Structures are given as structure tokens and as C-alpha cells.
Amino acid sequence: MSHEALLSVRDLRVAFGPVEAVRGLSFDVREREVFALVGESGAGKSLTARALLGMVPRGATTGGGVRLRGSADLAAERGRRITLVPQDALSALSPVHPVGDQLAAAVRSVRGLSRGRARALAVAALDRVGIPDAARRARAYPHEYSGGMRQRAVIAMATVNEPDVVVADEPTTALDEERREQVLRVLAEQREAVGAALVLVTHDLEVVREHADRVLVMYAGRAAELGPVRQVLGRPRAPYTAGLLASLPQDGPRLRRLPALPGSPPAPGALGPGCAFAPRCPLATGPCHDREPEARAVDDRLVACHHADDLSDPLREFA
Amino acid sequence: MNHPPAHHPLLEVRDLVVRYGPVTAVDRLSFTLDAGETLALNGPSGSGKSSTALAVLQLRRPDGGTVRFEGRELTTLTERELRPLRPRMQPVFQDPYGSLNPRHRVRDAVAEPLKVRGAWHRSDGPARVAELLDRVGLDPSYGDRRPHELSGGQCQRAGIARALASEPRLLVLDEPVSALDASVRAGVLNLLSDLQDEFGLGYLFICHDRAVVRHFADRVVELRDGAGAGRVT
Numbered sequence: 001m002s003h004e005a006l007l008s009v010r011d012l013r014v015a016f017g018p019v020e021a022v023r024g025l026s027f028d029v030r031e032r033e034v035f036a037l038v039g040e041s042g043a044g045k046s047l048t049a050r051a052l053l054g055m056v057p058r059g060a061t062t063g064g065g066v067r068l069r070g071s072a073d074l075a076a077e078r079g080r081r082i083t084l085v086p087q088d089a090l091s092a093l094s095p096v097h098p099v100g101d102q103l104a105a106a107v108r109s110v111r112g113l114s115r116g117r118a119r120a121l122a123v124a125a126l127d128r129v130g131i132p133d134a135a136r137r138a139r140a141y142p143h144e145y146s147g148g149m150r151q152r153a154v155i156a157m158a159t160v161n162e163p164d165v166v167v168a169d170e171p172t173t174a175l176d177e178e179r180r181e182q183v184l185r186v187l188a189e190q191r192e193a194v195g196a197a198l199v200l201v202t203h204d205l206e207v208v209r210e211h212a213d214r215v216l217v218m219y220a221g222r223a224a225e226l227g228p229v230r231q232v233l234g235r236p237r238a239p240y241t242a243g244l245l246a247s248l249p250q251d252g253p254r255l256r257r258l259p260a261l262p263g264s265p266p267a268p269g270a271l272g273p274g275c276a277f278a279p280r281c282p283l284a285t286g287p288c289h290d291r292e293p294e295a296r297a298v299d300d301r302l303v304a305c306h307h308a309d310d311l312s313d314p315l316r317e318f319a
Numbered sequence: 320m321n322h323p324p325a326h327h328p329l330l331e332v333r334d335l336v337v338r339y340g341p342v343t344a345v346d347r348l349s350f351t352l353d354a355g356e357t358l359a360l361n362g363p364s365g366s367g368k369s370s371t372a373l374a375v376l377q378l379r380r381p382d383g384g385t386v387r388f389e390g391r392e393l394t395t396l397t398e399r400e401l402r403p404l405r406p407r408m409q410p411v412f413q414d415p416y417g418s419l420n421p422r423h424r425v426r427d428a429v430a431e432p433l434k435v436r437g438a439w440h441r442s443d444g445p446a447r448v449a450e451l452l453d454r455v456g457l458d459p460s461y462g463d464r465r466p467h468e469l470s471g472g473q474c475q476r477a478g479i480a481r482a483l484a485s486e487p488r489l490l491v492l493d494e495p496v497s498a499l500d501a502s503v504r505a506g507v508l509n510l511l512s513d514l515q516d517e518f519g520l521g522y523l524f525i526c527h528d529r530a531v532v533r534h535f536a537d538r539v540v541e542l543r544d545g546a547g548a549g550r551v552t
Contacts, residue, residue, distance in 0.1 A: 040500035041471070176363040176527055203501065206530075247505035249530040256512055258534065260505035264470040280502075 006031045006197055007052065007082075007165055011064035014047045014056055019269035022047050023221040024064070026295075029165065034191070034198045036208040036229070039218035040265050048218070049169050049201045053078050068165065080110040083158040085168040085187070089150040092157075093142040099153050100126065100138025103160055110161050125160040126153065128193065129186050151175075151183050155190055162194040169201045184211055205248060209233050217241050220266050220276035222292075227301025237303045239284075239314045240277045246318035259318045275306065283307060283317055327390045329354045329489055329521040330375065336383030337370040344370040347384065350540050354488065355515060357522040359532040362542030368525045371542075372493045375523060376410055377401055389488065406436055406485035413494035415474035419466040425452070425477045426462030432484040451480040456510055472503035476510065483514070493525045508535055 005028035014022040022044040029035045039045040050056050052066055054075030068077050078084075086092045094102055103122035107113060113121070119138075127134035129152040142150055151171075158166050168187060172180040188211065191198045200212055208215050208229060215232050217225040217240065225238035236242040246259040263280045274289040275281070281288065287306050295304040305311070328351040337345040345367040352358045360368045373379040375386055377393050386393045388408060393401065412418045419428050429448045433439040438447075449459035455476040466474050475495065482490060492511070496504045508531070514520060526532050532539055 040502060177529070178363055205501070244502050247502055249528075249534040251530075254534055256534075257509045258505035260509055261502045262506070264472050264503050265500060 005029070006069060007199075008067045009048075009052070009064070010066075012048065012051055012066060013063035014044070014051055015061050015063075016059060016268075021060075021221050021268045022051070025216075025218075025221075025223055026064075027216050027223070027226060029197050029199060030214075031164075032191075032195055032197055033214060034188075034200055034212045036212035036215040037199060037201045037218060038203065038205060038208050038215055040203055042220075042265055042268065043218040044221040044268075045201050045203075045218050046169055049084075049167050049199060052165075052167055052199060053082055053084055055084075079106065080161055081163050082165040082167065083161070083163045085154055085158045085166060085171050087170040087173055089147070089154045090142065092154045093150065095142055098139050098141055099145065103138070103153075103157055106157055107160055121160060122156075125156040128159075129153070129156045129190060131156070148179055148182060151179075152186055155183070155186055159190040159194050159196065163196050165197045165199060166191060167199045167201070170203070171200075172202070172204070172207065180207070205233065205245065217244075220271060221268060222276065223295050223302065223304055224277065225301060225303050226295065231300050235313060236315055237298055237301065237308055237311070238305050239281045239307070239311070239317070242314040243280070243282075243318050246315060275304075283311060283314060327387070328352060329356075329389060330523065331387040332371075332375065332384065333387075334384035335371065335374055335381055335386065337367065337374050337379065338382045345374065345381075348540075348542075349384075352489070352521045352523060354521050355519040356538070357515065357524050357536045359524045359526055359536035359539045360542055361526060361529065361532050361539050363527065366542040368527075368542055369493055372410070372491045372523065372525055376408055376491055378410075406432060407487050408489040408491065409482035409485050409487040410491045410493065411475075411478055411482055411495045413497050415471055415478055415498065416466050418478045419474065419481070421466050423465070424462065425457075425464055425466070425469070425480075428466075428477065429462070429480050429484050432481060436485065448484075451483055452477070454483065454514075455480045456506070470503070471499050472507055475499060475507055479507075479510065479514070483518075487520065489521045489523065491523045491525075494527070495524075496531065497526070497528070504531075511535075 007029035010026050012022055012025040013020060025048060037045045037048060051062055056062055065072060066074055068074060068082055071077060100122045103125055104118040107118040107121050123134050123138050126138055131137050131149055131152055145153060172183050202208060212229050215229045216223055219240045224240045225232055232241060236245055243261045247261055249258060261280050266276055274291060275293055278284040278288040293304045293306045295302040298308045330352040333349050335345050335348040348371060350358060360371060362368055374381040381394060426448050429451055430439060430444060433444060448462060452459045452462055457473060457476050496507050499507060515522060524536055
């Protein structure tokens with residue numbers, strides 16, 4: 001099986017004035033895989049996702065490169081070969097146009113199809129995500145949809161043009177467990193149906209564990225660890241990944257106290273010369289405070305930690 | 320006549336009903352909570368968790384049922400009669416920034432409950448505030464900051480310090496860690512456990528995250544459409 005890079009990101013940087021929020025990130029997304037970008041607030045994961053779509057906020061400057069099948073003009077591919085499922089389904093739809101019209105317009109914006117044909121594709125896309133009576137529902141406005149149906153409609157919108165990559169930015173953050181599973185299931189089905197890769201941005205490691213093939217763990221705008229989900233979450237090699245996993249309530253005996261990391265993630269622009277995680281890391285030594293580690297290959301993954309070689313199981317240090 | 324039994328639960332809720340117009344958010348919910356115990360309300364959005372919290376605190380008067388706190392029936396009390404009881408049952412909300420006045424420094428936010436109940440003395444007030452901040456794991460120098468100058472976890476700790484300043488018996492914790500980063504969440508939960516052990520606080524803990532509930536709660540009421548569907552110990 002070949003793993004040609006579909007989307008390739010090299011030394012991506014996003015800065016607001018002198019403050020760098022994404023600080024040199026490199027990764028590939030492969031055909032048809034689910035690639036998770038995971039991190040806490042301020043880690044730069046949403047900015048990274050936006051940069052993939054060529055839509056960083058006004059005032060931000062970007063450096064480095066993102067290529068989709070060799071093309072560097074991501075803004076031109078947006079809506080066509082790379083699409084977005086945003087966090088807030090309500091604000092993603094126009095309140096003044098019927099849902100079906102919005103999908104049909106999305107189809108016609110990238111394909112030279114007749115109105116009737118675009119309309120038929122829109123209705124089919126709504127049907128595919130499980131909107132009951134799709135032909136009639138296509139004429140309804142977003143406010144006439146339930147929250148769950150709106151979320152499905154947004155997924156239909158992101159997949160109607162059969163893109164190569166769907167970027168989902170915290171698609172389930174505001175949802176309760178039941179709805180979360182529903183949305184992730186629909187997203188997975190649609191991704192399968194159109195043969196797209198999915199870049200799943202989330203802060204939820206359980207979502208990553210259940211739904212992603214590979215994961216990039218971000219901390220303070222950089223990669224802490226990158227590799228297959230089962231390996232990274234099963235046996236983390238970066239102390240940050242290990243500390244994060246240890247602090248989550250797990251199955252097993254009830255613990256009155258959970259292992260906790262001290263402090264909180266650093267604000268962009270408030271970083272010292274060393275590893276960004278060093279002030280919170282129980283395993284940090286001299287060099288960790290002086291010099292930022294580069295991500296390097298360790299076994300089956302990339303790890304950015306000076307101690308990656310001598311710490312084969314940092315999770316043990318947190319138990 | 321016999322004397323009433325000496326022991327009564329810290330909180331006893333019977334057949335609680337909360338309605339919003341035609342919608343019944345909480346439908347005859349009953350539970351009890353003892354001092355030093357954590358009772359979780361778990362359920363999907365819209366199942367009436369937060370409505371229950373507001374009704375227990377009498378911040379929204381229930382439409383039916385009774386709420387007994389330290390043996391006293393609250394639903395029939397006037398606002399004036401409730402006032403001396405309010406410090407003893409304190410809320411901690413989900414949004415740490417939204418629960419503190421953005422214009423007040425942290426030390427003023429923590430001092431306010433002391434002043435309200437006449438426990439502020441110029442001689443030892445500032446030291447008491449510093450002690451409370453220290454107790455929740457904040458360096459007292461953070462007292463000079465305003466909420467937006469704190470991280471989410473620090474801000475939630477400040478909110479807990481403010482609640483403690485009232486010397487409460489009951490904390491109503493409405494999704495207290497849901498807005499926090501994962502690496503910070505465990506620290507705040509551990510703090511709440513320590514405070515409970517130290518002061519014998521009763522916690523009504525509202526949380527949609529089953530894994531957190533399992534580790535943190537002694538008992539759980541599963542809510543579905545406003546009624547307790549079952550109880551797990």
C-alpha cells in the first residue's frame with residue numbers, strides 16, 4: 001500500500017506581529033486517513049487548521065508551505081478539494097436562504113452544472129447524511145432544522161463536492177455525548193462515501209482514540225508527538241502526551257486524586273528559550289530549559305523531547 | 320412527643336418541579352446529600368441539570384416540591400429570610416471568567432463575601448484573603464490581577480476561593496471543569512477533593528462527563544428529561 005502525501009505541511013508558521021502562535025509545524029496527511037490535530041486551548045491547532053484552508057485571520061502572517069497534491073494555492077482549492085466543517089453549525093449556514101439552495105450554490109460555485117442538476121446533488125447529499133424527507137427539507141431554512149439536523153447539513157455541505165480533504169474544527173465540542181457520537185458517525189460515513197481524508201481538530205483524546213488513524217499532539221504551537229494513534233496514546237513517548245493522558249480519568253479503579261500536571265499551558269509570546277513544556281515537566285533537566293528540542297524519529301513516531309531516547313515509557317513517571 | 324431525629328441530610332430535595340412556560344425541565348426529582356459527600360447529576364443537555372442547581376440554590380424558585388437545607392425548608396422562605404442562609408450554599412459555575420466581576424481585582428472578589436457577612440476586619444482581612452488564595456493553590460500575588468489576567472484554571476480557583484470565603488456547607492458545582500483544559504482539569508478536581516476532606520463540604524456536582532463523574536462522585540443521579548431515571552452508587 002502506498003502512502004503518498006495528499007496534503008503536505010512544511011515548517012508552517014502563523015504569527016500575529018512578533019508573537020508566533022504556530023511555530024514551525026511539519027506533517028503529511030495521507031489519502032483517506034483520519035488525521036487528528038490535538039491540543040489544548042492556545043496550542044495553535046485551530047490556526048493550523050485554518051492555514052490548511054488558506055484562511056488565517058486578518059492581521060496574521062504565515063510562513064512555510066502547505067501543498068495539496070502539489071498545489072500551493074489553498075484558497076483556490078477551498079470548497080472544491082478541501083472543505084471545512086466549522087465548530088458552530090448555526091453560524092456556518094446563512095439564515096436567509098433555504099438549506100438546499102445553499103448546497104446547490106456550493107455545487108454550482110465549483111462545477112458547471114445546471115440548476116436542476118445541482119439541486120438534485122444537494123438533495124442527494126442531504127439524504128446521504130440522514131435528513132428525513134430530504135427533497136422537502138431542502139426547501140426549509142436553517143432555523144427550521146433541529147441542532148442535530150443543522151450539524152448534518154453542514155457535513156453535507158462539506159462533502160457535496162467530493163473533496164480530497166475535509167477539515168473538521170472541533171465539530172463536537174459543544175455537543176453532549178449522544179450527539180457527539182452521532183456527528184462523528186455521520187462524518188465518518190461521508191468521508192468513506194466520497195473517499196476524502198479527514199483532518200480532525202479536537203481537544204478530546206477519547207475522540208482521537210476512537211476515530212483517528214494518526215495523531216499530531218500540539219503544545220505551544222509545535223509538535224510534541226506525531227504518530228499512529230494506537231502507539232501514541234497507548235504508549236506515549238513525549239512527557240506532555242504522557243502527562244495529559246495520566247491526568248484524564250480512566251477506566252479502572254476509582255481514584256480519589258488524579259495525577260495532575262502543575263501550572264497551565266503557556267501563552268503565546270511568553271515562551272523562554274527552552275522546551276515550552278519544561279516548566280511543567282517533572283522530567284525536565286538542564287538542557288530542557290536552555291534549548292528547544294527538535295522533533296525527531298523515535299521508533300514508529302516523531303517526538304520532540306531531549307529525553308526521548310532515555311525515557312521509553314514516560315507514562316510510568318506520572319502514575 | 321419524641322424529639323425529631325438529630326441527624327438530617329445536608330440537603331434533601333423532594334419531588335422538585337421546574338417549569339418554563341409549557342416545558343417541564345425538572346419533573347418530580349428527589350435526592351438527598353450528606354455533608355462530606357459528592358452527589359453527581361449526570362445527563363445529556365436539556366435533561367434539567369442546571370435548572371435543578373438553580374432551584375436548589377433558590378436562585379430560581381421551583382414550581383413544586385421541597386428543598387430542605389440543614390433541615391430548613393427553603394421554598395417557603397422569603398428573600399429576606401433566605402439571605403442569612405445564602406452564604407452557606409455557594410455556586411461554582413462553568414465559565415470561570417463569567418462568574419467574577421471583570422473590573423474587580425481577585426483579592427476584592429474574594430474579600431467581598433467576608434465584608435457582606437461582617438467578617439472583614441481591617442487588621443486580619445487581607446491576611447485572610449491571602450490565606451484563601453493560598454488554600455486554592457494561587458500565589459497571593461495573584462490577588463492584584465483581574466480575571467482576564469488569569470488562565471482558565473487559575474480563574475476557576477479564584478472563584479472557588481470566593482465561594483470558600485462565605486464558609487459554606489454546600490457547594491453547587493455546575494460543570495466546574497468543563498471549560499478547562501485537560502491538563503488543568505485534574506488539578507482543580509484534586510483541589511475540590513482536598514477541600515471537601517478538610518471542611519466536610521457537601522457537593523452537588525453537575526457534570527456531563529461520565530468518566531469525571533465516575534472518579535469524583537460518591538453517588539450519581541442519572542437524569543433523563545428532568546426526572547431521575549435511576550441511581551447508581
